[in-house]
Amino acid sequence: MSTITALETSDIRFPTSTMLDGSDAMNPDPDYSAAYLTIVTDSDDGLTGHGFVFTIGRGNDVQVAGIRALEGHLVGRDVEELLASMGATWRELVYDSQLRWLGPEKGVMHMAIGAVMNALWDLKAKRAGLPLWQLLARMSPEELVELVDFRYLTDAITPEEALQIFRAAVPGRAEREAQLFAAGYPAYTTTPGWLGYDDEKLARLCREAVADGFGQIKLKVGGDVDDDVRRLGIAREAVGPDIRIAVDANQRWDVAQAIEWMRHLAPFDIAWIEEPTNPDDVLGHAAIAVGVAPIPVATGEHGANRVMFKQFLQADALSVLQIDATRVAGVNENIAILLLAAKFGVRVCPHAGGVGLCEMVQHLSYFDFIALSGRRDDRMIEYVDHLHEHFAAPVDVHGGCYWPPLAPGSGAEMLASSRREFEFEAYA
Amino acid sequence: MSTITALETSDIRFPTSTMLDGSDAMNPDPDYSAAYLTIVTDSDDGLTGHGFVFTIGRGNDVQVAGIRALEGHLVGRDVEELLASMGATWRELVYDSQLRWLGPEKGVMHMAIGAVMNALWDLKAKRAGLPLWQLLARMSPEELVELVDFRYLTDAITPEEALQIFRAAVPGRAEREAQLFAAGYPAYTTTPGWLGYDDEKLARLCREAVADGFGQIKLKVGGDVDDDVRRLGIAREAVGPDIRIAVDANQRWDVAQAIEWMRHLAPFDIAWIEEPTNPDDVLGHAAIAVGVAPIPVATGEHGANRVMFKQFLQADALSVLQIDATRVAGVNENIAILLLAAKFGVRVCPHAGGVGLCEMVQHLSYFDFIALSGRRDDRMIEYVDHLHEHFAAPVDVHGGCYWPPLAPGSGAEMLASSRREFEFEAYA
Structure with missing residues (x-):
């Protein structure tokens, strides 16, 4: 003890x-x-x-x-x-x-x-x-169901349905783990697209993303529609027609404004529009999803809890579900959300970037692939190339893919030296 | 300056x-x-x-x-x-x-x-x-609209519509203020109904509530359905057929459970069911509202912000809107919520009790009556007789009504002596 x-x-x-x-x-x-x-x-x-x-x-x-x-x-x-x-x-x-x-x-x-x-x-x-993803992917369906609190979820998914989802994914676990080691897990990059970058830097980073093997990039939009059109033109020219370009408005718009703004961006073949409006607005996202179709609506990094995700799925308010490793109440609640996504047949493309989010959230995607949805073909994890050097087990992203870590733990451990150096009161 | x-x-x-x-x-x-x-x-x-x-x-x-x-x-x-x-x-x-x-x-x-x-x-x-309610009720429609942030609300209400609502309430402001002084503002009491009270105390407090002039009481439910049926029987007998009895489940149920549980309580002539499930669950409340009709669904004390209230109204998920003085971002956001309620024609019955919530929220109801909805006949403010003695201007509730304060301020000021006495570190 x-x-x-x-x-x-x-x-x-x-x-x-x-x-x-x-x-x-x-x-x-x-x-x-x-x-x-x-x-x-x-x-x-x-x-x-x-x-x-x-x-x-x-x-x-x-x-x-x-x-x-x-x-x-x-x-x-x-x-x-x-x-x-x-x-x-x-x-x-x-x-x-x-x-x-x-x-x-x-x-x-x-x-x-x-x-x-x-x-x-x-x-x-x-x-x-074990790395967290392997620990989770080796648990039994019964153990996994026990991790999830179904209070407030039973109108969308019951423990019995969850058990069936996990059981259906038991066959093939070993094969999918082998596929993960052999081929990695698809990534997309947000590195080129921050609003504060000038056009030259945008074009250069877009070209680098393609050279690095990424199949999708993402651009921040929503500041000024003419700027967005210009920047999308630059990006589309830089990456060519075969690389997907998603856009992210970071909650900037109201419902009608989102639909109107996206009319201007649609010609650039948009992979998804992310966070078009307030993350609490289930009904607003549902209206936007209809208004911008066939462009998919993506959201989730600010989804407060499983009850919000449940409603987004019930209302057809998103078609790309973006879990985040540190927004909800941890691994358990993210498993609940992954179950909801599987039940509703919606693909999961995690939010990452920030600091340490890539290191952490990859574990959930690998677990989802091996032991829950069984899917990887329609999914990818966000990647941003910042601050990885501060972690005990930094992500391995190359060839446009994440590669699974073997270090025991969840990926959250930051180097003690970095923690000392960037302790707020220390450098303030 | x-x-x-x-x-x-x-x-x-x-x-x-x-x-x-x-x-x-x-x-x-x-x-x-x-x-x-x-x-x-x-x-x-x-x-x-x-x-x-x-x-x-x-x-x-x-x-x-x-x-x-x-x-x-x-x-x-x-x-x-x-x-x-x-x-x-x-x-x-x-x-x-x-x-x-x-x-x-x-x-x-x-x-x-x-x-x-x-x-x-x-x-x-x-x-x-001036007391806050009078300060607000004397502002011009234009000044009032300026207080509200319409971001994320324009699919439900625009600044122009808000201006029309305020302008429509300008005639009769003085009359309604006089009515408020003459007849007060209706209150209901939650004092009898806490789950921790025994049956004898419940019956006694119910009788006292009637004697004190309250037209409605509220009972906490959701612990055990047989207990709830027994306690409602006691309460209904104590207050007679003409006093309204609301019930409050404090988020205890899932959707199907709420509908089933309320089937057992419906025979007691229920004024409303409050917080049947998680306060984020707009769609869940909408389903419950259909399932328990004609019993009205009430919620709002845990409504996080104006975007949530907007959706509850858009989805017909509540028919009694319960603003709270300290849950959202203050007076401004509560004015936005009161505007939404007026636009959707839903009555507002504020949450109060706790500590100081009665002292504060009454100002918003008086303002709503005088300068916004113009309604008082279908509304009432919750009242609980706890902890008022700690405030500089304690509420005046008698004859089943709140009576408007004239002391300048918002009602939030707690006596310095009480603040000292109950400072957590001081008595820990």
């Missing part, structure tokens, strides 16, 4: 705004940040569990305070017990009624629970000596 | 869980709390602006951290400028893109903005020497 002895937190901020990396129509000057936590135990194995919430600067301290508020659920607790019943652990944190009032199940407190759950998953995977 | 010199915050918690006041099916042991702030200026008038977020205990410190994160937008700023353009001030806070990432527009950071906006409104009303 071992016990959690400490919840160590830190406020880590990278000064990315100085380079305009990550600039879009709603977020002109992000400082990519992590409200970071390490779970320390008294076990002889010396293993620690790492997790974080990705933020873009100011307020990262509030997110750290949210994580600290969960200390009472962790410190002094039996590690084996918490890790043996991750579904029960999730419910204990999410249904702390006093903390739940601060959402409920959304915003700072819900993301804090995500960071803690992800850190526990990191620890569990390290104890098993 | 004067300047904001300090943002003083405190973590105030009342140990209400020891009495089971406020216990319901999702919140068994709330400690009614306030993440409290005072805006201090260097003006000779000595006036301060007070606001808070209501929480139920743990995590109140996280909410205080959220408020503190807004200090940079306030301290050192010109007071007259902030107060003169409250619409612009709201947009500055809500569209701080780095802080917005933590929601967006939901949870801890959004409620923090609400507390700050409400404190600025308190200061503005005190400077005007």
Whole structure:
């Protein structure tokens, strides 16, 4: 038996705004940040569990305070017990009624629970000596169903249906794992398309993306329609007709405006329009989906919880579902969302980038491919080439694909040296 | 000219869980709390602006951290400028893109903005020497429209439509104010119905509610259906056939379960079913509304923002809209929600209770009656008889009605002695 002895937190901020990396129509000057936590135990194995919430600067301290508020659920607790019943652990944190009032199940407190759950998953995977994706992909259908809380979901998917989905994917697990090692998992790149880049840099980065083997790029739009048309023209010319180009409005528009704006961009053969409006607006997205058809609508990186994703699927409000590793309450809730996507037959193309999101979310896609949807052909994971050097197990992306890591853990662990260097109070 | 010199915050918690006041099916042991702030200026008038977020205990410190994160937008700023353009001030806070990432527009950071906006409104009303409701009800339609951010709302209501609604209510403002002074504003009471009370206390409090002149009471339900049937029987017998009884499930059910459970409660002539399921579930509420008809569905106290309320109205998912003074981003956003309710012709019956919510939300109902919907006949404000003694201007509720305060301000100011006594670190 071992016990959690400490919840160590830190406020880590990278000064990315100085380079305009990550600039879009709603977020002109992000400082990519992590409200970071390490779970320390008294076990002889010396293993620690790492997790974080990705933020873009100011307020990262509030997110750290949210994580600290969960200390009472962790410190002094039996590690084996918490890790043996991750579904029960999730419910204990999410249904702390006093903390739940601060959402409920959304915003700072819900993301804090995500960071803690992800850190526990990191620890569990390290104890098993496996990367998280393999740990999950080797669990039985019954164990996987136990991880998911079906409260508020049963009008869309029941535990019995979930069990059938997992069971249907048992045959072929080994084959798909082998395919993953042999061929990787498709990636697309957002690196060329930040709004703050000039036209020359845009064209150069587009050409580099093609040379690097990516089959899809993504451009930020929504600042000015004439600029968007010009930039799309440059990008389309640079990549040629066979590379897909998605666009991302980062919530900039109202419903009618989204439909009108996209009329101007449609001639450039758009792979999807991402976050056209407010991420809470299920009905707005449904109206936009009709209005911009056949261009697919993509959203999810700001989807607050499984109840929101359920409704987007029920309302045909998205056709590309973009899970995020640190927005909802961790691995468990993302499995619920992946199940909903499978039930509704919608493809999942995770949001990544930021800091550490690529390292983390790839595990969920590999798990989905091997043990849940069984699909990879219609999916890809976002890739941005920032800040990977700060992680203990940086992603391996080459030839336009992610390649599965073998290092034990969830991918969340940031190098101690980077954590020290970019600790906010240290460089402020 | 004067300047904001300090943002003083405190973590105030009342140990209400020891009495089971406020216990319901999702919140068994709330400690009614306030993440409290005072805006201090260097003006000779000595006036301060007070606001808070209501929480139920743990995590109140996280909410205080959220408020503190807004200090940079306030301290050192010109007071007259902030107060003169409250619409612009709201947009500055809500569209701080780095802080917005933590929601967006939901949870801890959004409620923090609400507390700050409400404190600025308190200061503005005190400077005007008016209670907030009168300050608002005397503004011109043009000034009122300026307070509202229509981003994400224009598919449901435009600024032009809002202007028409306000203009239509200009005739009769003085008459309705006189009616308010003469006859008050209807209240209903939740005091009898907490789940933690025994049957004898329930019956006694029901009889007292009738004797006190209330036309409606509300009971918490959702723990156990047999208990609910028994308690409703006791309540119906105690109040007689002419007093309305609403029930509140506090988000306990899934969709099918809500419809089935309400089949058992329907014989008791139910005024409304409140929060039958997760507050994010627009489509779930719409399905429940059909399934429990003709019993009205009520919700809103956990409605995260105007975009959620817009959808509930678009989807016919509620027929009683329950605004809350401290859940959304303050007075401005509640005016947006009141406009949506007027546009869709839905009645507004505010959530109150907690700590200080009665003192605050009454101002919005009076304003709505005088200068927006013009309606009072189909509406009432929740009332719970807890913790009013801690406020500088406690509510006056008698004869089953709220009576409008004349003290300048928003009602949020808690007595300094109470703030000291219940400061969390002080009594911990």
